[in-house]
Amino acid sequence: MRNAHIITGNGRKMAVPPLAEYKRMLAIIETKEDAQDIQDAEHILARVKAGKEALVPGEVVRAITGGAHPVRAWRTHRAMTAAALAGKAGIAPRLPDPDRNPQAQGNHHRPARPRQSVAHGCGWFV
Numbered sequence: 001m002r003n004a005h006i007i008t009g010n011g012r013k014m015a016v017p018p019l020a021e022y023k024r025m026l027a028i029i030e031t032k033e034d035a036q037d038i039q040d041a042e043h044i045l046a047r048v049k050a051g052k053e054a055l056v057p058g059e060v061v062r063a064i065t066g067g068a069h070p071v072r073a074w075r076t077h078r079a080m081t082a083a084a085l086a087g088k089a090g091i092a093p094r095l096p097d098p099d100r101n102p103q104a105q106g107n108h109h110r111p112a113r114p115r116q117s118v119a120h121g122c123g124w125f126v
Helices: 019-049 058-065 070-077 082-089 115-122
Strands: 005-009 012-016
Touching: 058 070, 070 082
Parallel strands: none
Antiparallel strands: 005 012
């Protein structure tokens, strides 16, 4: 640093460089940070292409963080009905729950298939 002013206060020493020198140092730092950001992004994209990482669409993230159930958020994103998802997962569609709605009609058998079936139907990796 050329012509820096040394300031002491509260027992600390600080160097205050001339503005031109400060801008030059800042440009070097930003260039290094940009290079690191690019390297990080390339690493993530390589992991995605290799199938080691998955990207979640912003629409799905916003729906889930907005309170939507994750399965509903993915179904909506993929324009799937609950029946279509159940069919793809190989399970019966959800039937009315008499505990939540005593007036519900129908067979209340719940499938014993694990949640991985539904996740697979959505295209999730669990």
